[in-house]
Amino acid sequence: KAGVTQTPRYLIKTRGQQVTLSCSPISGHRSVSWYQQTPGQGLQFLFEYFSETQRNKGNFPGRFSGRQFSNSRSEMNVSTLELGDSALYLCASSTGLSGLQETQYFGPGTRLLVL
Amino acid sequence: GENVEQHPSTLSVQEGDSAVIKCTYSDSASNYFPWYKQELGKGPQLIIDIRSNVGEKKDQRIAVTLNKTAKHFSLHITETQPEDSAVYFCAADNNNNDMRFGAGTRLTVKP
Numbered sequence: 001k002a003g004v005t006q007t008p009r010y011l012i013k014t015r016g017q018q019v020t021l022s023c024s025p026i027s028g029h030r031s032v033s034w035y036q037q038t039p040g041q042g043l044q045f046l047f048e049y050f051s052e053t054q055r056n057k058g059n060f061p062g063r064f065s066g067r068q069f070s071n072s073r074s075e076m077n078v079s080t081l082e083l084g085d086s087a088l089y090l091c092a093s094s095t096g097l098s099g100l101q102e103t104q105y106f107g108p109g110t111r112l113l114v115l
Numbered sequence: 116g117e118n119v120e121q122h123p124s125t126l127s128v129q130e131g132d133s134a135v136i137k138c139t140y141s142d143s144a145s146n147y148f149p150w151y152k153q154e155l156g157k158g159p160q161l162i163i164d165i166r167s168n169v170g171e172k173k174d175q176r177i178a179v180t181l182n183k184t185a186k187h188f189s190l191h192i193t194e195t196q197p198e199d200s201a202v203y204f205c206a207a208d209n210n211n212n213d214m215r216f217g218a219g220t221r222l223t224v225k226p
Binding site: 004 | 147151156157214217
């Protein structure tokens with residue numbers, strides 16, 4: 001079974017631009033969660049999508065948004081980029097069954113550098 | 116919300132020795148505790164997990180213990196090898212699919 005894939009792997013943007021990152025979950029997984037990883041803040045939860053609906057959201061500003069498609073693929077968008085948005089963005093997938101804590105499988109991440 | 120603290124932040128051991136990493140959590144509703152290993156340039160990979168109805172779980176050289184009363188759980192790696200060198204993260208999930216991670220422990224195993 002193929003793992004979680006993320007594209008692109010590396011991205012360089014300038015302040016004020018916007019960026020869209022893509023995540024394809026493991027086949028059969030319907031939940032996709034996004035995390036931001038930085039040396040200073042560690043792994044921080046952004047949001048989780050299940051069946052095309054945002055089910056949970058972390059404490060990030062509205063510049064961070066996402067969506068999920070009917071095939072469970074997910075995208076996250078960051079608008080009006082700031083230098084502090086430079087980070088490794090990770091997505092993780094799971095089956096998403098409600099009422100059950102499940103193992104999340106992570107992709108390799110997209111490393112975003114904002115200049 | 117949940118707060119997960121992880122110690123130590125760095126750990127250096129000699130090959131063959133044991134390594135122990137400890138985490139505490141604040142939300143008593145948390146009932147799923149995975150451990151992830153992250154190597155350079157890769158995403159975190161699950162190495163072991165434990166649920167709140169179990170006190171200990173072992174998988175070859177890796178074991179995890181959970182003390183729900185004290186709200187802490189630990190990762191134990193025995194007979195460490197150089198390839199165990201990585202950053203290890205603990206996490207806690209309270210069934211909201213909102214997993215909170217510890218800050219990570221950089222483990223170095225010296226040959």
